[in-house]
Amino acid sequence: DAGVIQSPRHEVTEMGQEVTLRCKPISGHNSLFWYRQTMMRGLELLIYFNNNVPIDDSGMPEDRFSAKMPNASFSTLKIQPSEPRDSAVYFCASSSRGAEKLFFGSGTQLSVL
Amino acid sequence: AQSVTQLDSHVSVSEGTPVLLRCNYSSSYSPSLFWYVQHPNKGLQLLLKYTSAATLVKGINGFEAEFKKSETSFHLTKPSAHMSDAAEYFCVVSTAGYSTLTFGKGTMLLVSP
Numbered sequence: 001d002a003g004v005i006q007s008p009r010h011e012v013t014e015m016g017q018e019v020t021l022r023c024k025p026i027s028g029h030n031s032l033f034w035y036r037q038t039m040m041r042g043l044e045l046l047i048y049f050n051n052n053v054p055i056d057d058s059g060m061p062e063d064r065f066s067a068k069m070p071n072a073s074f075s076t077l078k079i080q081p082s083e084p085r086d087s088a089v090y091f092c093a094s095s096s097r098g099a100e101k102l103f104f105g106s107g108t109q110l111s112v113l
Numbered sequence: 114a115q116s117v118t119q120l121d122s123h124v125s126v127s128e129g130t131p132v133l134l135r136c137n138y139s140s141s142y143s144p145s146l147f148w149y150v151q152h153p154n155k156g157l158q159l160l161l162k163y164t165s166a167a168t169l170v171k172g173i174n175g176f177e178a179e180f181k182k183s184e185t186s187f188h189l190t191k192p193s194a195h196m197s198d199a200a201e202y203f204c205v206v207s208t209a210g211y212s213t214l215t216f217g218k219g220t221m222l223l224v225s226p
Binding site: 004042043045048056091093099100101102103104105106107 | 145149154155156157158159162164203207213214216217218219
């Protein structure tokens with residue numbers, strides 16, 4: 001199994017640009033999580049899907065952030081417009097048992113200049 | 114509400130000496146507790162989990178943790194550190210249902226030869 005696949009691995013963009021992060025969960029997993037990791041705030045849950053349906057998006061910082069899961073094998077996290085304070089590592093994780101055991105991708109390092 | 118406090122941001126040990134990473138939790142309900150490890154430029158990986166069975170939990174790579182309800186602690190230990198153990202370790206708490214996890218700020222483990 002290839003594990004959770006995230007792309008791109010690194011993204012450098014300018015303030016105001018749209019950024020799209022992508023995630024392919026492990027086949028058969030029905031839960032998907034997006035996390036953001038920064039030095040100041042640690043790991044924060046942004047949004048959680050179960051069976052492709054958003055269950056908890058209370059961690060999404062503001063309307064500039066949106067996430068979709070059109071099918072069981074793909075999810076996107078979009079930031080529009082991006083701001084320097086969005087710079088962080090964004091992780092996608094999937095699970096077959098809620099949050100009991102998460103499998104993380106390698107993350108996307110986002111830098112907004 | 115639930116929270117987790119990792120008492121040390123950095124721990125330094127010599128190879129072959131014991132490792133102790135400290136974690137205290139707060140939870141309104143019977144918690145499930147986890148330790149995850151993050152190696153540089155990698156996603157997080159589950160080390161071990163406590164889910165109300167045996168209070169001493171064994172994980173991968175020789176790590177173990179003991180759940181102590183009276184002390185609200187879940188410290189991670191290993192008898193003998195190896196260079197490959199150098200990484201960041203996260204203590205995590207979840208309430209029943211596993212819908213969300215609350216991550217600690219992390220403890221960076223440094224292992225010197």
